[in-house]
Amino acid sequence: MMIYEGEGGILKRKLEGQVALITGAGQGIGDAAARQFAAEGAAVAVLDSNRDAAERVAERIRQSGGESLAIHADVSRSEAMREAIDQVHARYGAFDVLVNNAAVQIMGLLHEYEEADFSRTIDVNLKGVFLGCKYALPLMMRQKRGVILSVSSVLGVAGDPDLAVYGATKGALIALTKSMAVAYGPHGIRVNCICPGDVRTPMVEQFFEFQPDPEQARRQVYGHYPLRRIAEPVEVAKTLVFLASDDASFISGSHLFVDGGLTAEVY
Numbered sequence: 589m590m591i592y593e594g595e596g597g598i599l600k601r602k603l604e605g606q607v608a609l610i611t612g613a614g615q616g617i618g619d620a621a622a623r624q625f626a627a628e629g630a631a632v633a634v635l636d637s638n639r640d641a642a643e644r645v646a647e648r649i650r651q652s653g654g655e656s657l658a659i660h661a662d663v664s665r666s667e668a669m670r671e672a673i674d675q676v677h678a679r680y681g682a683f684d685v686l687v688n689n690a691a692v693q694i695m696g697l698l699h700e701y702e703e704a705d706f707s708r709t710i711d712v713n714l715k716g717v718f719l720g721c722k723y724a725l726p727l728m729m730r731q732k733r734g735v736i737l738s739v740s741s742v743l744g745v746a747g748d749p750d751l752a753v754y755g756a757t758k759g760a761l762i763a764l765t766k767s768m769a770v771a772y773g774p775h776g777i778r779v780n781c782i783c784p785g786d787v788r789t790p791m792v793e794q795f796f797e798f799q800p801d802p803e804q805a806r807r808q809v810y811g812h813y814p815l816r817r818i819a820e821p822v823e824v825a826k827t828l829v830f831l832a833s834d835d836a837s838f839i840s841g842s843h844l845f846v847d848g849g850l851t852a853e854v855y
């Protein structure tokens with residue numbers, strides 16, 4: 589039976605009692621997601637290849653009264669991902685949500701792109717997601733429930749001259765999401781991805797600060813967006829909370845734009 593929010597009692601936090609692992613959670617969108625998941629009642633494993641960053645985020649969550657575990661791992665390494673997921677399962681006795689967020693972005697025109705950069709981008713952005721899913725799915729299938737979310741990008745469906753390889757990995761995540769939703773829906777597992785436009789993370793702010801006129805550069809980028817601004821990390825984090833929660837109980841196989849209308853506009 590469907591229960592309407594607030595009906596017959598006090599409102600529950602959206603992820604109360606859930607166990608989540610978020611990759612690349614040491615900064616930016618992953619950091620915001622980890623804090624928002626914890627605020628909504630989830631125990632959060634903060635995985636990052638930057639050990640100090642992961643520990644900082646986990647400590648901050650614990651200091652605000654949440655439950656968190658820092659994991660130092662590179663998502664592109666099979667053994668590290670298997671161990672990370674097993675560690676979370678052993679510690680909390682469940683594995684409910686995987687958020688595939690870690691990625692690298694190496695810019696360059698395709699004909700000048702180094703093979704090593706191509707391989708690294710594929711290894712982190714695509715193989716890393718494959719490995720996370722590969723090791724999380726058997727646990728979720730045993731539980732007969734679970735949620736897998738991946739952070740794709742508007743560049744998974746649209747072009748950028750300097751980000752063809754990055755965009756190719758993001759497009760691949762959309763395809764992976766759809767096939768996994770079909771394959772694992774019968775096991776009670778929902779699979780979705782989100783496609784953000786620009787988000788005001790340290791990386792994007794740095795890009796603006798490096799421009800000859802940062803304010804002019806900001807105005808130009810913001811001007812591309814129908815909402816005339818870029819996203820705050822917390823807005824992306826809240827979308828991930830929504831998709832992870834029972835509020836999204838019938839949403840699977842979707843790629844959801846979190847782009848202030850950017851991809852809706854042609855003229």
Ligand SMILES: NC(=O)c1ccc[n+]([C@@H]2O[C@H](COP(=O)([O-])OP(=O)(O)OC[C@H]3O[C@@H](n4cnc5c(N)ncnc54)[C@H](O)[C@@H]3O)[C@@H](O)[C@H]2O)c1
Binds near residue numbers: 614716
């Ligand atoms: N910032 C944006 O404007 C934007 C827009 C669209 C999509 N995205 C996507 O959102 C996600 C997060 O982006 P962000 O801007 O917060 O990135 P970021 O670069 O600020 O943070 C990424 C985090 O991932 C970690 N990381 C990198 N490689 C790793 C690896 N191999 N193993 C484990 N951790 C690793 C980094 O240490 C870092 O803490 C990415 O998937 C990115 O492609 C970002």
